[in-house]
Amino acid sequence: MKVLGIDTAIGACSAAVWEQTVKASNQKIMSRGHVEELVPMVKQTLQKSGLNFDQLDLIAVTIGPGSFTGLRTGLAAAKGLGLALNIPVHGVTTLEAIAFAAKRERFLKKKTPIVVVLESNRNEIFHQQFDENAINQSEATAMLESLIIRKLPKGPFCLCGDAAERVLTALPQPEHGKIIHLTAIKRPMAEDVAEIAARRFARPIIAEPLYIHLPAAKIPVSGGRSRP
Numbered sequence: 001m002k003v004l005g006i007d008t009a010i011g012a013c014s015a016a017v018w019e020q021t022v023k024a025s026n027q028k029i030m031s032r033g034h035v036e037e038l039v040p041m042v043k044q045t046l047q048k049s050g051l052n053f054d055q056l057d058l059i060a061v062t063i064g065p066g067s068f069t070g071l072r073t074g075l076a077a078a079k080g081l082g083l084a085l086n087i088p089v090h091g092v093t094t095l096e097a098i099a100f101a102a103k104r105e106r107f108l109k110k111k112t113p114i115v116v117v118l119e120s121n122r123n124e125i126f127h128q129q130f131d132e133n134a135i136n137q138s139e140a141t142a143m144l145e146s147l148i149i150r151k152l153p154k155g156p157f158c159l160c161g162d163a164a165e166r167v168l169t170a171l172p173q174p175e176h177g178k179i180i181h182l183t184a185i186k187r188p189m190a191e192d193v194a195e196i197a198a199r200r201f202a203r204p205i206i207a208e209p210l211y212i213h214l215p216a217a218k219i220p221v222s223g224g225r226s227r228p
Helices: 034-049 068-085 094-106 145-151 164-170 173-178 190-199
Strands: 003-007 012-018 022-029 058-062 089-092 114-119 125-130 141-143 157-160 179-181
Touching (some): 003 068, 003 190, 012 190, 022 034, 022 190, 058 190, 068 089, 089 094, 089 190, 094 114, 094 125, 094 190, 125 145, 145 164, 157 164, 173 179
Parallel strands (some): 058 089, 114 157, 157 179
Antiparallel strands (some): 003 012, 012 022, 114 125, 125 141
């Protein structure tokens, strides 16, 4: 399966082509200008992969949580391409994409949970916990760091996402020793977005924005419905 992955959700613009492995990828760190950057980046990435648009089988795009403008840019481009090419467009959350990167980075053989925390541009932090295989173990939520601290695993765990430093600062210093801080994993990568969507092709998440409201998230699922 040939998949185009797109991410514009959190401070970056990235595109990747995946077919059993990553064939080509590009990323540019940026807080604005995604509209101008994304389409040329997609074209360049496809060219690097040696594929044409009409060879794609699927488009995968991050659906949030993240920047409102960034998410809308990625979703609009993905849906436009999907419509033009007559291929499906599937969603991947930013939280699960980051957890997937953490799993790959650590080659987690021990049962080390993964905690993903992302800035929300508010007082709250987006938060979700995963097991060592990047399978979610909790709902995605938005809450204050003081509440997140109460929910952290008791034993060792991996911490990643662009709000990790904020959570560490709020933790007592003796607690830091049990935390594996994956400092390089702060935002989603399009290559992970593409691979996640390909692996769960038969049970997709629809490509609609994921809005998290306290106290819980409603995640788009196949069939156009949401589950709490």
